[in-house]
Each structure stands twice: as C-alpha cells, then as structure tokens.
Amino acid sequence: MLFSEIIGQEETKDKLRKFVETGKIPHAILFHGKEGVGKLPLAVAFxxxxxxxxxxxxxxxxxxxxxxxIAKLSHPDVHFVFPFTKSSKQNTCSCLMPEWRENFTSQNGYFTFDQWSNVLGDKKLTIYTSEGSEIIHKLSLNSYESEYRIMIIWQADKMEIECANRLLKTLEEPNSKTIFLLVSEHPELMLTTILSRTQQIVVPTLSNDDLKSALQKNFSVESEQDADEIVRISNGSYTALLENIKNENENNENFDFFVQIMRTAYTIVQRLPNFNLWTLRDWAETAGKKGAAEQIQFLQYAQRMLRESFMFNFHHNELNYLSQKENEFVERFAPFIHEKNIYELMDEFAVAEEHIRRNVNSKMVFFDLACKIMVLIKKARE
Ligand SMILES: [Zn+2]
Structure with a gap:
C-alpha cells in the first residue's frame, strides 16, 4: 500500500515521513481515530x-x-495481529492469514470490525493471550530481508489482559529494530501503561472534499446532489461512505421495482392501451429470482413507500423521509392510497414478507402479491 493510495490524511503522512527522514522512528506507534478514516492503511503504508x-x-x-x-501482505518481517475466534484448527492469527489478505486486498485496507466479523462468521473476536507468546516468538526470529521487524496490531484494544501484559513487557525492553504499529478505535480500553509507551497519532476524520473526490474517483453517482448527500451522511468515514453507496444502490433498485409494479397495476386497472396481464407475471418472475434477503428488503421498502404515500395525503411534510426521486413519485401516486386500501395493502406486503421468511415458493408469493395489489388499487378507484 502506497501513501498515494490513501484517501486524504496528508498531515499524518507527513508526520510518518518525518520519522524516517530524521531517523527518529518510535518503537511503538498507536494510530487512533474513528472507524473508516484509514488507520490500518496508514500503518501498512508506513x-x-x-x-x-x-x-x-x-x-x-x-x-x-x-x-x-507488502502489497501481498506476505513480507516475512511484517507481521499482523488481529482479533479472531479460536478453534481446534486455528490457534493464532497466522492460521487466518489467507482470509486476512483476501479481505484487506479486496477492500484496499478500508474495512470495519463488523465486516471482518462477518468474514469470520462470528461477532466475538479476541486477541488471545496465546497471541502474546506468538508475537514474542516472531520477534525473536532474525529479520529476513529488511532492517526492521514490524508488528501491526489491528484493533489493539481487543487484546486479552494477559496478552496486553506480555506486549507491555516487550515494549518496556524495546529492541531498536522492532516496531509496533497499533491501531485502535478505542484506546480508552487499553492499558494506560501500554498507551504511555506508544507515540500516539490521532488520525482525524476525513474532510468532505477528500471523501467526495474518493467517491467520484471510484463510483458513478447519478447527480452532484446525490454525491453531496452521501458524503454528508458519511461523517468523515470512508467505510461509512461505502456502506451508504451500497444502501443507495439497493434503494434505487427497490424504488424502480416498486414503481414498476404500481404502474403495471394501474395500467391494468385503468385498461389503458398498453394494458397487459403478462407484465404482472414477468414482474413476479423477476422478483422470484432475487435472493431471500433482497426480497425481504424490497417488501420492507414497499411498506415504507406505502406508508409515506398515505401520509402524503395529509400533507404532513415533517413526517416525510423521502429522497427527491421518491418524493416526485409519491406526489403522483398518493391519490391511489387512502383509508380504503392502505391497511389491506400493508397487510399483503407483510404477509408476503412472512411467507418469504418461511421459504414459501417466492414466484408464487410475488405473483399472488401482484394480483392483490391490482385488486386493491382498483378498489381505490371505485
Ligand atoms: Zn519499494
């Protein structure tokens, strides 16, 4: 990982360069700051x-x-320690290096503790006491290729107390060619004796400008306004930005799919010239091909849109949680949703959601739902 690949953080990069230029490299550095600001990428780049x-x-x-x-995270003198779950097959982090490398590389170093937990399929990850012995063992080996042996400890606050004590011993008797790079979002959970032996570098949240240029470089966003909104709600965190883009994409897909079924139902009910019953079946077939999680997400999204459309009729704008695009649609759609059909419509979507959760054939669930939507939209016109 190069400094140039890291989003923003120019001041921090300068600080790190200066250590090397002046030859005054601290034997332990703690990078701390909010999630998603680039602490781990900075440690690896350093x-x-x-x-x-x-x-x-x-x-x-x-x-x-x-x-x-180092780009492949396979330098013999650069070691990684991170939280994981012990099992009979895996005693130390080294056993999980393939997963760690794959995860780091695919996300370019920007990932959260939750995402790593998902990769390992467990929420209770720890840096075990035995890892402390492993660290000491690794550092006792002669360095292979470089002048330094570097130990990067990610989520250092997740160390068991005994592990922290063992690390402390090593920090108390520093070896000039060994460098610890600790990364933490919660240094307040770490031993003060460890903190006092590290040079602390506070990694600040990213500026909106830095986030926006990273967004525009890596993704295509519909409009400048959308980009600004995503940046604003990401609060200086690149991992939050990635999450928000994912949500935005899912939201757009759900929106299109919702509009499609409501338009189809309306066209059929009104017997407009482009009226075609097959479109209901096509819609159900497409829905049936999605994964269960996606289907449930859509059904929940649809319930939200129905609720918002119903509320729109009362002009309670302060209760409105819609994007501009959704708002424009709801303006035209709201007259079809009122007390005659809202409860039944909401029920039908909730029932469909329940059926999907119980693994009922999803094409049938969606076809049934599509027919009921048509009937209930018709009811609104009577
Ligand atoms: Zn080089």
Whole structure:
C-alpha cells in the first residue's frame, strides 16, 4: 500500500515521513481515530515506506521486492495481529492469514470490525493471550530481508489482559529494530501503561472534499446532489461512505421495482392501451429470482413507500423521509392510497414478507402479491 493510495490524511503522512527522514522512528506507534478514516492503511503504508529499498518523492517505490511482498501482505518481517475466534484448527492469527489478505486486498485496507466479523462468521473476536507468546516468538526470529521487524496490531484494544501484559513487557525492553504499529478505535480500553509507551497519532476524520473526490474517483453517482448527500451522511468515514453507496444502490433498485409494479397495476386497472396481464407475471418472475434477503428488503421498502404515500395525503411534510426521486413519485401516486386500501395493502406486503421468511415458493408469493395489489388499487378507484 502506497501513501498515494490513501484517501486524504496528508498531515499524518507527513508526520510518518518525518520519522524516517530524521531517523527518529518510535518503537511503538498507536494510530487512533474513528472507524473508516484509514488507520490500518496508514500503518501498512508506513511499514512499506520503512522497508522500501528505493523510496522516492515521499512514498515507497511500489516495485522493489519488499514493496511487492507488502502489497501481498506476505513480507516475512511484517507481521499482523488481529482479533479472531479460536478453534481446534486455528490457534493464532497466522492460521487466518489467507482470509486476512483476501479481505484487506479486496477492500484496499478500508474495512470495519463488523465486516471482518462477518468474514469470520462470528461477532466475538479476541486477541488471545496465546497471541502474546506468538508475537514474542516472531520477534525473536532474525529479520529476513529488511532492517526492521514490524508488528501491526489491528484493533489493539481487543487484546486479552494477559496478552496486553506480555506486549507491555516487550515494549518496556524495546529492541531498536522492532516496531509496533497499533491501531485502535478505542484506546480508552487499553492499558494506560501500554498507551504511555506508544507515540500516539490521532488520525482525524476525513474532510468532505477528500471523501467526495474518493467517491467520484471510484463510483458513478447519478447527480452532484446525490454525491453531496452521501458524503454528508458519511461523517468523515470512508467505510461509512461505502456502506451508504451500497444502501443507495439497493434503494434505487427497490424504488424502480416498486414503481414498476404500481404502474403495471394501474395500467391494468385503468385498461389503458398498453394494458397487459403478462407484465404482472414477468414482474413476479423477476422478483422470484432475487435472493431471500433482497426480497425481504424490497417488501420492507414497499411498506415504507406505502406508508409515506398515505401520509402524503395529509400533507404532513415533517413526517416525510423521502429522497427527491421518491418524493416526485409519491406526489403522483398518493391519490391511489387512502383509508380504503392502505391497511389491506400493508397487510399483503407483510404477509408476503412472512411467507418469504418461511421459504414459501417466492414466484408464487410475488405473483399472488401482484394480483392483490391490482385488486386493491382498483378498489381505490371505485
Ligand atoms: Zn519499494
């Protein structure tokens, strides 16, 4: 990972470069700050910068053997410690290096503790006491290729107390060629004796400008307004931004799908020239092909849209939680939703949701739902 690949954080990068330039490299650095600001990427980029054989223009070269090994997280002198769950097959982090590498590389270093928990399929991850012995063992080996041996400890506050004590011992007798890079969102949970032996670097939240340029570089967003809104609700966190983009995409898909069935029902009820019963079946078939989680998400989204449309009739704008696009649709759709059909419509979507959860054939569930929507929309016109 190069400094240039990291979003923003120019001041922090300068601080790290300065350590190398002046030769005053702390033997333990703690990167702390909010989730998603780039603490782990900074630690990895710093390790790469330290080990690079041809540093240039304030960054690692990205080409030398050392850089290439770090890019694959397989440098023999750069070790990783992270929370995991012990089992008979896995006693130490080393057993999970393939998963760790894959996860780090696919997300370019920007991922949350929750995402890592999902990868491992467990929420209660820990850095065990035995990892402390493992750290000491790894550091007792001679360095293979670089001048330094580097130990990157991600989520350092997740260390068991005994592990922390063992680490403390190592920090008390520092070896000039060993560098600890600790990463934490909750340093207040760490031993003060450890904190006092580290150089603390506060990694600030990202600026809206930095987030916006990262967004525009990596994703296509419909409008400038949408981009600004996503950036605003991400509060300076790149992982929050990634999550919000994912939600936005899902929301757009759900919106299109909702509009499609309501338009179809309306066209059929009104017997408009483009009236076609087959479209109901096509819609149900498409819905049936989605995964259960997606189907449930859509059904919940539809219930929200129905509720918002009903409320729209009372002009309670302060109760409105709609995007601009949704709002424009609801304006035209609201007259079809009122006390004659809202409760039944909501019920039908809730029943469909329940059926999907119980693994009822989803094409049938959606076809049945589509027919009932048609009947209930018709009811509104009578
Ligand atoms: Zn290099």
């Amino acid at each position: 390790a790469q910068y330290l080990c690079c054989q041809h540093r240039e223009n304030g960054d690692a070269c990205g080409k030398c053997p050392s850089c290439q090994q």
